[in-house]
Amino acid sequence: MIHLIGPGGAGKTTAGAALAERLGARFVDLDAEFAARNGNITAYLDAYGYDAYAHQNVSLYSALISELKPATIVALSSGFMTYREEIHSCYAHWRQHVLSGESTCVLLPSLDLETCVAEIVRRQLQRPFARSAQREEHVIRIRFPVYANLPARKVETMRPVDAVVADLLKTTSLVERLRRVQDI
Numbered sequence: 001m002i003h004l005i006g007p008g009g010a011g012k013t014t015a016g017a018a019l020a021e022r023l024g025a026r027f028v029d030l031d032a033e034f035a036a037r038n039g040n041i042t043a044y045l046d047a048y049g050y051d052a053y054a055h056q057n058v059s060l061y062s063a064l065i066s067e068l069k070p071a072t073i074v075a076l077s078s079g080f081m082t083y084r085e086e087i088h089s090c091y092a093h094w095r096q097h098v099l100s101g102e103s104t105c106v107l108l109p110s111l112d113l114e115t116c117v118a119e120i121v122r123r124q125l126q127r128p129f130a131r132s133a134q135r136e137e138h139v140i141r142i143r144f145p146v147y148a149n150l151p152a153r154k155v156e157t158m159r160p161v162d163a164v165v166a167d168l169l170k171t172t173s174l175v176e177r178l179r180r181v182q183d184i
Contacts, residue, residue: 001065001072003098005150006107007143008078009123009136011157015107015164016075022165026072030080034060051087054079058088065094082146104152105168111154113144119158 002019004012013029020027031041034057038044045053057077068074076098085092098104109119120140121133131139148154155167 001068001070001074001101001103003101003104004073004075004107005081005098005104005152006078006147007120007140009120009127009140010078010107010109011161011164012075012078012107014161015155015157015168016073018161018165019168020073022169023073026069027075028064028068028072029075030057030061030064030077031075033064034077054083054087058083058091058094061094062090065097079143081150082143099151101152103171105171106147106150106152106154107157107164108144108147108154109158110156111148113141113148115158116144117141 002025004016006012013031016029017027019025034044035041037060038056041053044056048056057080061076061080064074081095081098083091083095085095108116109123110116117137117140121136124131124136125133153171155164157164
């Protein structure tokens with residue numbers, strides 16, 4: 001399984017869908033799955049709060065992981081790797097599972113903090129569910145060091161999608177593993 005992780009606005013959905021198309025693999029966006037099963041994420045957050053959302057998101061991932069074939073590209077929710085360990089009884093296990101995968105990639109617009117912050121805020125403000133610019137900046141400033149320091153391959157996304165996909169394809173273990181699974 002290929003996991004794409006990173007903050008909101010990093011390009012996980014765009015790059016993941018393009019990579020899946022290129023490889024003939026299935027693409028799953030955890031946010032889209034959450035919305036399909038639980039309704040609008042913003043409305044869910046407003047009604048139940050962030051901790052309930054995070055708990056439900058981990059439960060959803062737990063359910064999905066048993067349903068998905070190994071030859072799947074999964075874009076995790078922006079905060080998935082930043083939840084408190086006690087948010088869910090299975091969270092530490094799933095977080096370690098994602099991080100230990102040879103085919104896990106962290107997507108960030110840039111590895112430079114200020115460039116990344118500016119680009120994430122710009123991208124997030126174009127979305128219909130965007131928070132204020134100040135809130136988006138606050139969130140990415142907290143999450144950037146978490147994502148930048150994760151022990152997984154980093155891919156910068158301030159380039160055309162084809163260039164990002166080409167960079168993802170350079171992860172030989174990613175492509176090799178996917179091809180082996182598809183051949184089975």
